Structures are given as structure tokens and as C-alpha cells.
Amino acid sequence: MKQIFIIGLMIITVNSCFGQKAKVDSLLTEFKKKSFYGNVYPAKQELENYQKIIIPELIKLLKDTSFVKLTNTADLIYPGSTTFYGHGHYIPYDMDWVSVRSGWLLEEITFQDFNYKNSAVNDETLLKLMKENYNDYLEKGTYDLDWKNKTSNQKNREYRKILSKNVEKWWKENKKNWxxxxxxxxxxxxxxxxxxxxxxxxxxxxxxxxxxxxxxxxxxxxxxxxxxxxxxxxxxxxxxxxxxxxxxxxxxxxxxxxxxx
Structure with a gap:
């Protein structure tokens, strides 16, 4: 009887692990899609709840070189934005790149600074933009964003490779007690x-x-x-x-x- 109970418990545990993996894989797929408010942000919210469990999967995603231009961003302001509505949710990460999305979520979960944040535009520069272009805003209802000092895609890819290796090293040193x-x-x-x-x-x-x-x-x-x-x-x-x-x-x-x- 005891053996039957142990076997049953093992089956439940295995099924639970498979179920969790399937859920995580599904969320990661959503996280890599185009629609920010339709897929990416809801997946991010759920993935964050996995805490330590999801960190290795996000570290793997740092090597993803895919460029997936965000859609359904509404008034989101991020380094891939081309329009500013005078208000909005500001996320200083170039999230059109899947690797940077992963870096964003890793920094949100771990409270580390892995250097994935982009500070090309901040509250001060947005305020300056609003003051200097207010008449255009009255006419069009939006501001045009011009992101300064953007580096080439090739340089960014090389830089992100270095960042991903740094994150891997950090996790190797800290995962046991994190x-x-x-x-x-x-x-x-x-x-x-x-x-x-x-x-x-x-x-x-x-x-x-x-x-x-x-x-x-x-x-x-x-x-x-x-x-x-x-x-x-x-x-x-x-x-x-x-x-x-x-x-x-x-x-x-x-x-x-x-x-x-």
C-alpha cells in the first residue's frame, strides 16, 4: 500500500512539473510576440511570479537576436517609439529586441542592473520636447520622437553578447542562495x-x-x-x-x- 502511495505521489509530481514547464513555455512564446498590451505585458506579469524558476529561461533568451517590432503599444514610451502623446507608460528598454525584453524582465525580477536599460529619453527630455514643440502638438495631437545617439544594430548585438555573458556569470555565482x-x-x-x-x-x-x-x-x-x-x-x-x-x-x-x- 505504501509503495502504491509513493508511486502515485511520483506521478503527480512529474505531471505537475510537465504542466508547469508547458505553462512557462507558453508564456515565453507570448512574451516574444508583437502585441505589447495583447501578449508581451500580460506574459511578463505572469512570468514574474515564477521568480527564481524563470531566471534560467530568461538568461537563455538573452541570446535571442530576434527583432520583433512592437504593436498595440497605445501610449507606451520606449526607445522604439516614434510618437509621444504627451503622457504614457515609460519603459526605458529597447523592447523591439527580444533579448532586451528578457533583460528588462530579469532586472524587474532580480533588482539587478545588467545595463539593459536605455536612458536616451527620460522625464527631463520628454518635458523639454513638450515645451519646445507645443504648437505642433496642438496641431497634430502627438510629438515626434527622435532618439539620439543610437548605435548600429551590429554594435548592439555585440554589446548584448557581452551583457548576456555577464548575466550568466552572475547567475552561476548567485543561483544557489538567491x-x-x-x-x-x-x-x-x-x-x-x-x-x-x-x-x-x-x-x-x-x-x-x-x-x-x-x-x-x-x-x-x-x-x-x-x-x-x-x-x-x-x-x-x-x-x-x-x-x-x-x-x-x-x-x-x-x-x-x-x-x-
Whole structure:
């Protein structure tokens, strides 16, 4: 009887693994499609919930050299945009390249700065664009985006090969003990503005899982780091993020209710 139970348990486990792999493969296929709001973004949201499990698959995707021009972007602003509506969701990653999409999601999950972010256009340059071209905007209802200092595709491919190798090296060194909670703590102690910005956006607005992130863990292990950072960080934007977070609380969607008391 005991043997039958063990065999049954093994079958359930195997089926569960196959089911999870099929789901992940399906999401990765969606993630590589054209429609940003129809396929890419919904897949990104689900893939992020897999946390550590999905990291090796995303690292493999860093080697993908496919160029898939995004469609259905609405008012999304990213380095492949040609039109700016005066407002919108800003993602500073050249997501027409599948490898960069993967880099974007990896940085969102791990709170690392792997250098996939493109800072050619930021809030300051968008504001300048709006001021200087307001009359054109009144006439057309949009602004034309001109992305400066874009490097050739060949140079970008070579550069991304280097980035992917750096990520592989990082994962080889860190995969054994990596968790999303440890990643949050590391980012908060990093003094890297990109990493700090990502982690505060997640703590305030995140809606993907963070295993073992209970209210108690936040209060005891993470909040003290944030309070300490308030006294030491040189970045004004991060100071503002700290103030806003400490005056409210972390996003309820990232709290692990299964492990909460």
C-alpha cells in the first residue's frame, strides 16, 4: 500500500512539473510576440511570479537576436517609439529586441542592473520636447520622437553578447542562495540608482509574488534598511520614494499571505 502511495505521489509530481514547464513555455512564446498590451505585458506579469524558476529561461533568451517590432503599444514610451502623446507608460528598454525584453524582465525580477536599460529619453527630455514643440502638438495631437545617439544594430548585438555573458556569470555565482527577498535587501544596500528605483517601485506598486515576504519580514528585516538609507542616499528621487513608502506601506499584492501569521 505504501509503495502504491509513493508511486502515485511520483506521478503527480512529474505531471505537475510537465504542466508547469508547458505553462512557462507558453508564456515565453507570448512574451516574444508583437502585441505589447495583447501578449508581451500580460506574459511578463505572469512570468514574474515564477521568480527564481524563470531566471534560467530568461538568461537563455538573452541570446535571442530576434527583432520583433512592437504593436498595440497605445501610449507606451520606449526607445522604439516614434510618437509621444504627451503622457504614457515609460519603459526605458529597447523592447523591439527580444533579448532586451528578457533583460528588462530579469532586472524587474532580480533588482539587478545588467545595463539593459536605455536612458536616451527620460522625464527631463520628454518635458523639454513638450515645451519646445507645443504648437505642433496642438496641431497634430502627438510629438515626434527622435532618439539620439543610437548605435548600429551590429554594435548592439555585440554589446548584448557581452551583457548576456555577464548575466550568466552572475547567475552561476548567485543561483544557489538567491531569493527575491535577498535580492530586495541587496538592491537597497547597493547605492545603485537604477536598482534602488526598481526596488522602491516594486515595494510600493508591485503586484507579483515575493515568497516569504510577510509584513513581519518587511518590518523586521527590510524597513530598517530603508530607514538607514534615508540618512545616507544621495539621490533625491530615492529620498522621495523612501518618504512616500514610509508614510504608507508596501503593496499588499506582494505580501505572502500563506506565510503570514
Amino acid at each position: 531569493s527575491r527577498i535577498s535580492a530586495i535587501k541587496e538592491a537597497l544596500n547597493s547605492n545603485n540608482e537604477n536598482r534602488l528605483s526598481n526596488v522602491f517601485q516594486y515595494l510600493r506598486y508591485g503586484d507579483s509574488k515575493c515568497d516569504k515576504m510577510t509584513k513581519e519580514v518587511y518590518d523586521i528585516e527590510i524597513k530598517p534598511i530603508i530607514i538607514s538609507l534615508k540618512e545616507t542616499t544621495e539621490y533625491s528621487e530615492i529620498q522621495q520614494q523612501i518618504k512616500l513608502l514610509l508614510n504608507s506601506s508596501i503593496s499588499s499584492k506582494i505580501v505572502d499571505s500563506k506565510n503570514s501569521r
